[in-house]
Amino acid sequence: MDADFSKGVAFVEGNYVPVEEARISLLDFGFLRSDANQDTVSVWRGRFFRIEDHLDRFGRNIARLRMTCPYDRDQQREILHRAVALTGFRDAYVQMLMTRGRPPAGSRDIRLCRNNYFVFCLPYIWIASPERQQQGLDLVVSKIVRVPPETVDPTIKHYHWLDFEMSLFDAYDRGADTCVLVDRDGNLTEGPGFNIFLVKDGRLSTPGGGVLDGMTRTTVFELCAETNLDYAMAKIPAAELAQADEVFLSSTAGGIMPVRSVDGAAIGEGAPGPVTLRLKHLYWSKREAGWHGAPVDYARAAEAAGD
């Protein structure tokens, strides 16, 4: 009987299963110690975006965590293609991840753990819906300090999100869509799942350190170079948001998302600004034209089903 992958699929312990059935051991240190790393690649109109860059970063980060993937890079790529193919999704959110696993019975030595590799594929996720993006998002600045680089390197795409979660509750309480966290000196860092950009006098800036080197952030840099926009990575005090002409967020889960207010005060005209809209349009139109794209090999679904 055919499995139902209409809600998504996961690759777990070597098998493709409906995502609703995907499970991890309660005792995996990936859960009990949040000892894990992920990378998320998107598919839009049937094409992976920057899949090789994601495989690069994932490989680099798991090595830094001293994890070993049982699948080599070619096999990982193949699993990602098969996963999307099995769902048939043209627009998808595809996360690859590794967990520490468990040490052998009788041991507590994390060096002896057999690391586990998982993939899951869901319909494309929007941090903010296209409708909310048209209006522009309402953002708040949280007083919570993002996990600092001295604790966990932020370029490791980890799951230490309790700071984000508590900040999100606060944002919702204040009627906002999402939040951005600060460092201990009150400089901007990042928000739950995104980097942040400011536009002032036609120039872009984004926090330089203490944040994830987001793939969409890198993509924004490339779009700036193409369109002769200046950008800088800098320390940005949160108070500078109030002076910005425009603010936007960048994420694999939503692309380039305009912000219309910060802490209840309008940014610019209180609607998405021209620089943001130009970049947003460019981002999606170029993606749809195949930029950095690798077509999903949908024919693999049949192969996988025949396994």
Added chain:
Amino acid sequence: MDADFSKGVAFVEGNYVPVEEARISLLDFGFLRSDANQDTVSVWRGRFFRIEDHLDRFGRNIARLRMTCPYDRDQQREILHRAVALTGFRDAYVQMLMTRGRPPAGSRDIRLCRNNYFVFCLPYIWIASPERQQQGLDLVVSKIVRVPPETVDPTIKHYHWLDFEMSLFDAYDRGADTCVLVDRDGNLTEGPGFNIFLVKDGRLSTPGGGVLDGMTRTTVFELCAETNLDYAMAKIPAAELAQADEVFLSSTAGGIMPVRSVDGAAIGEGAPGPVTLRLKHLYWSKREAGWHGAPVDYARAAEAAGD
């Protein structure tokens, strides 16, 4: 057919299952966002230790995380008893935990998540084996900064352990048993699963803030009061370890554990010291005599099996 609980049991989605089969959804935000809280109670010689204190702390912490447990306190207590009873373990490590769960389909709103409750019971876990404890542990001071209070309140017993994990790798590389982390000013915080104490001129000290309010730490305070030992909660620069007469660790998973060296330099005589040994002996002998103890209701195993 009877399930095999010889390796432990877990309470998952309302059922008692062999711990090796216990699973959590890969999509639970308890995993994907480490949005979870736990409390761990031990059983020794057939008695829970401070079970009501653990239920207090767990209830307090899940409320602070805005989680709702589907089981009230009496039901939680009963599940803990049944879990241990099903294994028959006389000495056990029993963890209760809650995860954020998942939002309803189509939503990303964490306020709408149905929170999940789990319990698992394993044979008693020793952070350091009784043999290593007799010699005294070799400890290193990590340069990694523990998740700071401005990021996540350390009295929330959370799973943000990547700082601990990376420090443990470093400790193993240096031939040590475990590690203690510092705050950004170089003061001692805690290690993977334990609080730390110093003894100097017959007086105890332990970090006062930025650490878990460990149950065994509280127990040490009570033992101090009983035996007329002075203790203080203080900011303790890591360098003070070198001057200490004795150092020990406190944890539900191991009790009071002597340290014999820090960063390769002997503490005192390079063996467990007299104050530590007195407290360790007192801790275990009082526990065996029933102090703060609640006998496990082993008769509940039959009830549960009959469910």
